Amino acid sequence: MQDGSAVERFLQYVVIEHHDGEYLFGKLQEVLEANGIDLMDCRGQSYDNASNMSGVYSGVQVRVCKINPLAQWVPCAAHSLNLAGVAAAENCLEAVKYFGLIQAVYNFMSASPQRWAILNKSLNEHAIKLKCLSESDTKWSARADACKAFSTSYKDIKKALMKIAERPKDTPSVILEAKALAEKMELTETAIMCAVWSDLLGNIDRVNRCLQQRGIDVGVVKQHYDALYEYTESLRNDERFDAFQDRAKKMVESIIYADDNRRVKRRKKAFNENDEEEETPESGREKFRVETYFSILYRLLTEIHR
Structure with a gap:
């Protein structure tokens, strides 16, 4: 340690046969002794938060703390x-569907050199090339890039899908898949999810x-977490939702x-009321705003605050 600053040193790779805490701790002791x-x-100790590493019982x-408090x-x-x-991305159906759509578009386009060429020709000169379109379950920088x-090439991707759907030389299954993907991209819910997640993941990736x-x-870490929390909290209002819309x-x-x-x-009235059923309409906007938009933000805030 120089000037009070920790210095990272690589020791070695270790082959492991199990993933339970007891086995990994034994391997750790062997490496340290060697x-x-x-x-x-x-x-101090710090590593990923998997239960076999961070578990408070085993x-x-x-x-390590039992030996050295x-x-x-x-x-x-x-x-x-x-x-x-x-946790936020898996919190509601619309978010899951959105990330599934990104992956489906990438899989469809990349499965054929001809389709990939049509996609690249459809992109305007300012659009981000879509080699990074494939999202990742574990690497959030990849999801942010995707x-x-x-988001940047949304209309261009739809245009490419429609071009493929209109190609008579393609098989019926390819045409149907292209149409289905284009129709999903035309949904209001998909477009709003695109705008929301583009912003959220951009900020998460920067942090x-x-x-x-x-x-x-640790002090700087807390500052970054606090800033991300405040930004996410600032999105929880109608004005910001309208901006995404x-x-x-x-x-x-x-x-x-x-x-x-x-x-x-539908609500059937009480015995002393008219027997006719009363239909209670529910706004699609309000349902999406509450059950999807606010739900995602609330889950993200809860997880950040842990």
Whole structure:
């Protein structure tokens, strides 16, 4: 340690046969002993937040603390943020459908050199090339890049899909798949999800990159988390939702929510009322705003605050 700053040193790769906390702790002890490192000199530990590592009963961190109570465990800030993003993305059906659509578009286009060529020809000169369109379940920088590419080139991707759907030389299954993907992209809910997640993941990715910088300390980590929390909290109002809806208007032909024309609630009146059933319409916008938009933000805020 120089000037009070921790210095990272790589020791070795270790082959493991199991993933339980007891086995991993045994391997850790073997490596430390082989390199002449005394566990009693440890003053901190940090790694990903998987239960076998961070578990308070049988995880590696608690086993280390039993031997050396001064080896305080600090959760990995970057991994914690990753888990927060995963929880928010899996919190509601519309979010799951949106990320599934991005992957489906990438799979469809990349499966054929001809389709990929049509896509690239449809992109305007300012659009982000879609080599990064494939999203990742674990690497949120990849999801951020995918969402940015999808958002920037939204209309161009739809145009490419419609071109493929109109090609007589393609098989019926290809034409139907292209039409289905284009129709999903024309949905109001998809366009709003595109605008929302492009912003959210852009901010999450910027914080995540900062958290992985050399020399960062817990105080700076907290500042980044607080800033992300405040930004996310600032989105929880009608004005910001309307702003995302306005952005969506530029991506689709018209703003029509899927639930706008559905009969969603029926109430039969009491015995002393008229026996006719009363239909209670529910706004598609309100349903999406509450059950999807606010739900995603609330889950992300909850996970960040943990």
